[in-house]
Amino acid sequence: MTDTVNLFIGLAMGLNLMALASSRIPSIIRIEAAQGMVLGVLPLLLEGEPSALVIAVAAAVVGVKGFLIPSLLRRAMRAAHIDREAAPRLGFVPSLLLGAAATVGALALGLALPLMPEHARLLLVPGSFATIICGLILLMSRTKAITQVCGFLMLENGIYLFGLLLLGSTPLLVEAGILLDLTVAVFVIGIIVDRIQRSFDSLDTRMLTELRE
Amino acid sequence: MSHGLDVLARLAFWLVLAPLVPGIINKVKAWVAGRRGPPLFQLYFDLAKLWRKGVVLSTAVSPGHVAGPAIAWVALMSAALLLPLGPAGAILSFRGDALLFVYLLALARFCTAGAALDTGSAFEGMGAAREVSYAILSEAAVITALLTLAVQTGSLSLGAMLAPAAGPGAAVLAAGLFVVLLAENCRVPFDDPNTHLELTMVHEVMVLDHSGPPLAVILHGASVKLLLFATLLVQAALPLGQWPAGPAAGLLVISLLGVAVGVGLVESLLARLAFQRVPLLLTTAFILCLFALLTSWKASTSSEARQGAMNPAECRCSGTRAAHSAALPGESGGKRA
Numbered sequence: 001m002t003d004t005v006n007l008f009i010g011l012a013m014g015l016n017l018m019a020l021a022s023s024r025i026p027s028i029i030r031i032e033a034a035q036g037m038v039l040g041v042l043p044l045l046l047e048g049e050p051s052a053l054v055i056a057v058a059a060a061v062v063g064v065k066g067f068l069i070p071s072l073l074r075r076a077m078r079a080a081h082i083d084r085e086a087a088p089r090l091g092f093v094p095s096l097l098l099g100a101a102a103t104v105g106a107l108a109l110g111l112a113l114p115l116m117p118e119h120a121r122l123l124l125v126p127g128s129f130a131t132i133i134c135g136l137i138l139l140m141s142r143t144k145a146i147t148q149v150c151g152f153l154m155l156e157n158g159i160y161l162f163g164l165l166l167l168g169s170t171p172l173l174v175e176a177g178i179l180l181d182l183t184v185a186v187f188v189i190g191i192i193v194d195r196i197q198r199s200f201d202s203l204d205t206r207m208l209t210e211l212r213e
Numbered sequence: 214m215s216h217g218l219d220v221l222a223r224l225a226f227w228l229v230l231a232p233l234v235p236g237i238i239n240k241v242k243a244w245v246a247g248r249r250g251p252p253l254f255q256l257y258f259d260l261a262k263l264w265r266k267g268v269v270l271s272t273a274v275s276p277g278h279v280a281g282p283a284i285a286w287v288a289l290m291s292a293a294l295l296l297p298l299g300p301a302g303a304i305l306s307f308r309g310d311a312l313l314f315v316y317l318l319a320l321a322r323f324c325t326a327g328a329a330l331d332t333g334s335a336f337e338g339m340g341a342a343r344e345v346s347y348a349i350l351s352e353a354a355v356i357t358a359l360l361t362l363a364v365q366t367g368s369l370s371l372g373a374m375l376a377p378a379a380g381p382g383a384a385v386l387a388a389g390l391f392v393v394l395l396a397e398n399c400r401v402p403f404d405d406p407n408t409h410l411e412l413t414m415v416h417e418v419m420v421l422d423h424s425g426p427p428l429a430v431i432l433h434g435a436s437v438k439l440l441l442f443a444t445l446l447v448q449a450a451l452p453l454g455q456w457p458a459g460p461a462a463g464l465l466v467i468s469l470l471g472v473a474v475g476v477g478l479v480e481s482l483l484a485r486l487a488f489q490r491v492p493l494l495l496t497t498a499f500i501l502c503l504f505a506l507l508t509s510w511k512a513s514t515s516s517e518a519r520q521g522a523m524n525p526a527e528c529r530c531s532g533t534r535a536a537h538s539a540a541l542p543g544e545s546g547g548k549r550a
Contacts (some may be wrong), residue, residue: 017500021493087411092493100500185468 002121005045007059009127012038012157013103020099021092024084028138028150032157036065037132039157046167057175061160065153065177067170069186073149076190080197082146085202090141095115102133124165131158145193146205149186158181218293220488227293231436232256234473235406236445241477256436263429270420273333281328282427285321286434292317293441297372297448299465300458306372311359315352318397321434322348324419329419334410341419347403347415350397350495357502358390362449365509375445382505386449387499391475394442396495398435401480402493443472 010037015035018026040061050058088095110126119125132155140153163175197203229237236253243250270278295314297303326341362374385439396403399416420431447468453461486494
């Protein structure tokens, strides 16, 4: 079981780096969807015999992160006529190397932290740190608003991964609430992206530095 | 006496079978494109034809122009003799021969690039510069891959390193080594072996001014290098050393064929990358090998921790953990045991 869980988390960590290396926005959205689905399955694997609530939340996570949010993002892209190039502020090779260094650092940190014995062999903590840092790198180093949404989603995936540590003690309702918030946030961001595109004819966030009446 | 025969058989394997690999790749490409394609033994005919031809030398070149390909070929053949062949093992094996292997490959590259620079042509200098700048990244990946195998087996000899599979990271390592194979042998996403006209070609431009026997030696050396990397990839990914001799030899041959078919499919289905995108793919290969190294390192440290053996390297690299276990000796000591 441990090996399967570690394989899935490793897959998610690989998807982080793929998102950092890809130059097209649709492929970043696709990678985010895949990561959301991979992480959505994890509660089923972590619980030996999942209850109906766990299965429902896992299905909701897979459905929302894998299908609903990507389709919202794609609709926002179509509505705002965004071209596909990711327009990085930091090049792909440096961001990929930074992401790899973050992953290695997260693994070293995971070894150094005094974890609970049942979590020590799992990659949950390193995977969550790596995903959070890669999400931050994606958020900071890409200029278009829509890639920043992708970075935000990756960051949320990392936090979700960390939350799985407490799977036994937090009610899954909290997770469901976060999921709802996330969906609404992406929905709102989709509308905002459309408005930015209409008002400024560009989604480059470097131009959005001044407040005016 | 039998040892001598063994050496001769090995040399014959590399000499005779290597030119078959490009033939298989071309057949696969032709099959995907729906053509009949050149015969399987086309490279043998080409080599025989080139060997009978005379050499045309520019007035600008030094003897190094002819010596370069010869030295490169000898270096590649020596590297090939260091590499074990499945159940038959390596002909030459000593502690640290993995390092010699890497350096022999680097020597071959240096001589090819040097011979290209020797013509004084700006075009060939450009090709040599590209070849060497790709090599910076692909050599890093090869060294990381060998380091992974060394960490996993605790040995620095290729024979011992390649006998078991690369453990949990075998798939990742195989993917990284496959990308390196494509880059080192100038196959499609990095370079097109068929072009002779583009300004972007890499390997072909370095051999433009060679003719006759030196060109034959270069072509044969390139095919040996391809077979060399394919053999390295197969043995790093599959635990051939733990199988009985017969099935292992069969599996080796089948997997080598599989790698050749894979290269052919990649060449038919992918376009070559834009020049600026190449470092990204090579960095990806390096990171794949690095993660394989991480998994094998993590597996070895956790198995040592499970045995209860104190690992000095682990304590050195994580000072916080040592401090923590010093502060809470009972608790964390109990956890680790």
